[in-house]
Amino acid sequence: AQKVTQVQTEISVVEKEDVTLDCVYETRDTTYYLFWYKQPPSGELVFLIRRNSFDEQNEISGRYSWNFQKSTSSFNFTITASQVVDSAVYFCALSEARFGNEKLTFGTGTRLTIIP
Amino acid sequence: DSGVTQTPKHLITATGQRVTLRCSPRSGDLSVYWYQQSLDQGLQFLIQYYNGEERAKGNILERFSAQQFPDLHSELNLSSLELGDSALYFCASSTQSGGSYNEQFFGPGTRLTVL
Numbered sequence: 001a002q003k004v005t006q007v008q009t010e011i012s013v014v015e016k017e018d019v020t021l022d023c024v025y026e027t028r029d030t031t032y033y034l035f036w037y038k039q040p041p042s043g044e045l046v047f048l049i050r051r052n053s054f055d056e057q058n059e060i061s062g063r064y065s066w067n068f069q070k071s072t073s074s075f076n077f078t079i080t081a082s083q084v085v086d087s088a089v090y091f092c093a094l095s096e097a098r099f100g101n102e103k104l105t106f107g108t109g110t111r112l113t114i115i116p
Numbered sequence: 117d118s119g120v121t122q123t124p125k126h127l128i129t130a131t132g133q134r135v136t137l138r139c140s141p142r143s144g145d146l147s148v149y150w151y152q153q154s155l156d157q158g159l160q161f162l163i164q165y166y167n168g169e170e171r172a173k174g175n176i177l178e179r180f181s182a183q184q185f186p187d188l189h190s191e192l193n194l195s196s197l198e199l200g201d202s203a204l205y206f207c208a209s210s211t212q213s214g215g216s217y218n219e220q221f222f223g224p225g226t227r228l229t230v231l
Binding site: 035037043044045046047050091101102103104105106108109 | 118151218221
């Protein structure tokens with residue numbers, strides 16, 4: 001069975017601070033995909049990144065960066081120089097991506113509040 | 117804008133009633149997924165369709181059913197509604213082909229309130 005754990009329920013930081021959101025996952029498959037989604041106050045789910053299990057390179061996109069460590073089953077997300085617009089709930093998700101099992105298993109989310 | 121549309125945005129109904137939620141996937145996407153987001157259960161996968169056929173089932177109640185039509189739009193039918201069915205229902209779509217796997221793009225959701 002697959003499982004995603006986000007232990008940080010809520011985080012508040014002052015604008016311009018860096019913040020890291022933690023994600024730990026469990027799966028028995030050797031091939032899988034990890035994702036981060038953002039849910040702003042308006043409610044929609046916005047795709048941020050996909051990473052497959054064979055690619056452990058860290059990724060940077062503007063102020064966002066992701067650290068994938070297979071050895072610790074973690075896929076952490078860092079926002080540098082946070083802004084008020086980053087306030088949202090962030091979900092980490094896992095898919096085993098096998099035929100008939102492409103569903104996303106989500107963590108419980110981390111509510112991030114950026115204080116101006 | 118993800119390209120996935122869902123109607124209606126909001127739905128308020130009474131216990132025991134039946135409702136239908138509609139989803140149009142992104143152009144070219146063959147897979148449609150339904151998820152339920154509630155305060156106590158979080159985001160949970162309900163069901164997936166691929167090119168008109170059911171592909172996977174999650175924690176979907178027997179009172180709930182879905183289908184995907186030849187034009188690839190999908191409908192989620194919820195019947196004998198209970199208070200606990202109040203939730204945000206998301207539809208997502210993706211392109212799955214030739215063994216490759218792509219991210220799911222989500223619609224804006226339908227907020228269902230059962231009174």
